[in-house]
Amino acid sequence: MSDLSSDGATSRELPLEDLAAAIGAAVRGGMRFAGLFAIPEPPGGTRLRAMLAEPGGLPSIDALVPPGHHSYPAITPSVPAAAWYEREIRDLYGLHPSDHPRPDPLVLPRPADYPPPRPGAGEALPPLTVDSSPLPAHLVGPGVFTIAYGPVRSGVFESVEYLVETPGEEIPHLRSRVYHKHRGMERRFEGMPPEDGVLMAERAEGVASVAHATAFCQAVEDIAGVSIPRQAALVRSLHGELERVANHLDSVLRHTEAAGQAVAYSRMSYHKERVMRLRADLCSHRFGRGVVLPGGVSGPPLLRPGELEGAIGELEGALRRDLELLMSTPSFLDRLRGTGVIRVEKAAAHGALGPVGRGSGQAEDVRRSRPYAAYAELPLRTHHRDEGDVLARQHVRVEEIFSALDLARHAAWALEDAGEPPDGAWASPVDPEASGESTGWAEAPQGEVLYLVRLHQGRLSRAKPRSASFHNFALFPDAFPKDILTDFAFIEASFGISIAGVAG
Amino acid sequence: MPWISRGLRGGILTSRYPAQADGYGERWAGTIRLRHAGGGEARDSTGLAVACPTQAIAVTGDGLELDRGRCVVCGRCVTLRPDLVELDHATEVGSLARGDLVVSTGEQGDEDACAPLGAPGAAPGSLPGDDLARLRASLELRTRALRRSVHVRHVDAGSDGSEEWEIAALTNPVYDVQRLGIFFTASPKHADVLLVTGAATAGMIGPLRQTYEAMPSPKVVIAAGTDAVSGGLLAGGYATDGGIGSILPVDVWIPGSPPSPFSLLHGILLAVCLLPAAPGRNRSHDTRPALVPHQPGDPSATQGSPS
Numbered sequence: 056m057s058d059l060s061s062d063g064a065t066s067r068e069l070p071l072e073d074l075a076a077a078i079g080a081a082v083r084g085g086m087r088f089a090g091l092f093a094i095p096e097p098p099g100g101t102r103l104r105a106m107l108a109e110p111g112g113l114p115s116i117d118a119l120v121p122p123g124h125h126s127y128p129a130i131t132p133s134v135p136a137a138a139w140y141e142r143e144i145r146d147l148y149g150l151h152p153s154d155h156p157r158p159d160p161l162v163l164p165r166p167a168d169y170p171p172p173r174p175g176a177g178e179a180l181p182p183l184t185v186d187s188s189p190l191p192a193h194l195v196g197p198g199v200f201t202i203a204y205g206p207v208r209s210g211v212f213e214s215v216e217y218l219v220e221t222p223g224e225e226i227p228h229l230r231s232r233v234y235h236k237h238r239g240m241e242r243r244f245e246g247m248p249p250e251d252g253v254l255m256a257e258r259a260e261g262v263a264s265v266a267h268a269t270a271f272c273q274a275v276e277d278i279a280g281v282s283i284p285r286q287a288a289l290v291r292s293l294h295g296e297l298e299r300v301a302n303h304l305d306s307v308l309r310h311t312e313a314a315g316q317a318v319a320y321s322r323m324s325y326h327k328e329r330v331m332r333l334r335a336d337l338c339s340h341r342f343g344r345g346v347v348l349p350g351g352v353s354g355p356p357l358l359r360p361g362e363l364e365g366a367i368g369e370l371e372g373a374l375r376r377d378l379e380l381l382m383s384t385p386s387f388l389d390r391l392r393g394t395g396v397i398r399v400e401k402a403a404a405h406g407a408l409g410p411v412g413r414g415s416g417q418a419e420d421v422r423r424s425r426p427y428a429a430y431a432e433l434p435l436r437t438h439h440r441d442e443g444d445v446l447a448r449q450h451v452r453v454e455e456i457f458s459a460l461d462l463a464r465h466a467a468w469a470l471e472d473a474g475e476p477p478d479g480a481w482a483s484p485v486d487p488e489a490s491g492e493s494t495g496w497a498e499a500p501q502g503e504v505l506y507l508v509r510l511h512q513g514r515l516s517r518a519k520p521r522s523a524s525f526h527n528f529a530l531f532p533d534a535f536p537k538d539i540l541t542d543f544a545f546i547e548a549s550f551g552i553s554i555a556g557v558a559g
Numbered sequence: 560m561p562w563i564s565r566g567l568r569g570g571i572l573t574s575r576y577p578a579q580a581d582g583y584g585e586r587w588a589g590t591i592r593l594r595h596a597g598g599g600e601a602r603d604s605t606g607l608a609v610a611c612p613t614q615a616i617a618v619t620g621d622g623l624e625l626d627r628g629r630c631v632v633c634g635r636c637v638t639l640r641p642d643l644v645e646l647d648h649a650t651e652v653g654s655l656a657r658g659d660l661v662v663s664t665g666e667q668g669d670e671d672a673c674a675p676l677g678a679p680g681a682a683p684g685s686l687p688g689d690d691l692a693r694l695r696a697s698l699e700l701r702t703r704a705l706r707r708s709v710h711v712r713h714v715d716a717g718s719d720g721s722e723e724w725e726i727a728a729l730t731n732p733v734y735d736v737q738r739l740g741i742f743f744t745a746s747p748k749h750a751d752v753l754l755v756t757g758a759a760t761a762g763m764i765g766p767l768r769q770t771y772e773a774m775p776s777p778k779v780v781i782a783a784g785t786d787a788v789s790g791g792l793l794a795g796g797y798a799t800d801g802g803i804g805s806i807l808p809v810d811v812w813i814p815g816s817p818p819s820p821f822s823l824l825h826g827i828l829l830a831v832c833l834l835p836a837a838p839g840r841n842r843s844h845d846t847r848p849a850l851v852p853h854q855p856g857d858p859s860a861t862q863g864s865p866s
């Protein structure tokens with residue numbers, strides 16, 4: 056298997072019964088559990104792959120579930136962070152993790168005769184029907200009250216269902232279902248050439264189009280043995296950083312909305328609109344779609360370097376004034392401080408990603424630990440805090456807004472110095488018949504996004520996005536020790552999760 | 560309290576659309592249009608149809624046919640054959656009939672979307688630029704005559720998440736749709752307009768129907784975005800329908816991936832023209848003066864610096 060490793064890091068294959076213990080040992084040894092993936096191996100077998108992050112690399116451990124086997128020893132008892140991955144694989148592949156402590160379905164119930172979709176297997180599927188009736192309450196009895204939210208939310212939000220059960224004086228209990236929105240993304244990738252696949256990646260988690268497209272294309276480029284022009288790498292970083300600013304501002308403005316800070320809300324949403332317009336000025340798309348292509352990018356920024364710098368500077372000045380005021384408004388900070396705590400140990404055990412991880416002491420940032428695009432040559436500042444509350448996550452985002460603008464400015468300068476790429480080619484040609492497998496990554500605004508990609512003669516046979524939203528969502532209920540109802544909107548905003556990125 | 564000194568909209572420019580054109584709206588491509596090239600060039604255009612990732616382009620007997628309702632505006636066709644297709648820097652891309660999103664070289668396309676409602680002076684086949692101006696004028700007339708406020712209920716039926724950002728942007732101080740009497744409501748019982756995003760995932764069909772049924776009549780349904788119109792890139796997948804048209808009676812179709820706030824606002828105004836006026840609830844229209852003189856197309860006009 057080592058020939059399939061994307062980055063030269065170790066990749067090994069073990070007997071199925073040794074998989075859980077090996078992953079557990081790796082995590083105890085200091086590696087971060089980055090995800091569990093299923094890859095169909097004809098005829099009828101399934102490869103399970105655990106990815107484990109360490110500084111500079113993303114080694115993996117594989118084990119094969121042979122054809123005809125429908126269960127394997129669960130990994131969750133030794134690595135709790137695997138819980139959601141195993142539930143998803145159970146629902147999508149029909150593979151049962153025996154001894155899983157909480158094997159509730161993650162995907163909505165489908166008819167008994169509907170086959171597991173098995174992304175990557177290539178079998179035709181009939182249209183899906185599911186049972187979307189509300190979550191049944193687990194707890195009944197005197198003093199217990201249950202509050203259901205969603206899946207249709209009050210307000211302009213993505214669909215997700217929450218059930219809050221409050222058993223009297225006890226700690227309330229939050230359950231959630233995100234798969235109303237399951238779009239079957241992974242199966243839709245299959246059979247596409249990479250240039251169509253990147254359009255799918257842009258829509259896997261549409262508010263993080265640039266990060267997803269970047270991670271997807273890196274995997275394709277690695278398979279094809281292509282290196283992208285330096286100028287293209289800079290453009291990817293430039294757009295990735297503006298995407299970060301927009302997403303972090305979205306999170307900030309949702310905090311101000313929850314706190315009833317009308318003026319701050321109004322101003323933050325205005326600033327976010329300015330960022331979206333700047334992005335559109337650079338590439339004709341408010342979400343940066345169409346910029347990242349397999350092999351590079353579609354072209355240079357459409358603004359002249361001076362205009363771009365001017366726009367970034369203006370934005371930075373306006374944001375600095377308003378964000379400094381916001382972060383010294385006591386009535387606002389009081390609502391955030393001590394709310395929705397994820398302890399450092401919990402975050403470490405889960406391998407919490409992005410601002411959720413960095414608010415709880417997890418310093419890792421993929422831009423530094425496994426530099427991609429142009430990050431190796433850009434002056435990256437990263438930030439983390441240890442308090443683990445909503446305020447810590449907000450501080451991290453505010454600091455990242457300014458470091459992102461700074462990175463964008465440096466990328467613009469570097470682009471100006473670099474001039475046109477050789478022969479005016481902003482994308483290197485990618486072999487249309489390429490075959491192989493690799494993993495790409497990026498630090499999306501939500502945290503590390505991974506793409507497992509398999510190409511067979513130029514067509515995608517497997518593409519699996521793993522968003523930070525998916526990985527972090529499993530931690531969400533842990534942020535609710537008490538008082539769910541008053542803190543809900545703050546905690547949700549502070550997680551900054553896109554449901555599209557969770558539900559696939 | 561220091562926030563007060565910043566003011567709710569100090570230095571912020573609110574768009575005056577639709578009363579006046581907004582230059583920003585035309586600064587980026589809302590959809591694709593066919594160039595009126597002769598049949599000769601179009602004859603060898605099979606490659607174009609094959610290249611389109613959503614099968615939005617078809618070669619017909621006498622030219623090309625473009626279904627804007629399937630187009631995700633990836634721009635690939637424009638790169639491939641700039642002689643046959645071009646980016647359309649228009650935002651008023653919504654229409655009242657699904658079929659109106661399908662245009663062909665033969666018929667030129669681009670009819671006034673509100674024409675069936677008796678908009679003044681709508682004539683099929685007229686020049687696109689004139690059409691745009693007339694559409695804007697007719698919308699302005701109609702919104703001026705609007706004698707009621709409109710309440711919009713949004714439902715995400717499987718979006719990619721970007722559509723929600725663009726809908727939420729409508730309430731920011733730049734678009735500020737409250738100035739037009741448009742409000743978002745959490746309760747379907749108070750909603751006139753159902754604004755639906757996403758390709759209709761299996762899990763959202765039930766909740767979507769329930770929301771629709773809980774709304775009082777008359778009600779108007781908007782399919783917001785290419786996914787909601789046709790399924791977009793997801794069409795043909797196991798977990799989604801090809802848009803919401805098979806689930807609900809759609810009145811307004813807004814393509815775009817995602818549609819911009821202006822496209823959404825235009826679509827909501829189209830929906831408004833389907834709603835009867837509520838007598839006795841007269842309301843003045845957009846009386847607040849613009850804070851700073853506005854020059855369409857001037858980039859600085861969209862980035863006023865806060866005081």
Ligand code: SF4
Nearest residue numbers: 611630631633634636
């Ligand atoms: S821009 Fe639209 S019509 Fe053209 S190739 Fe892309 S999806 Fe097809």
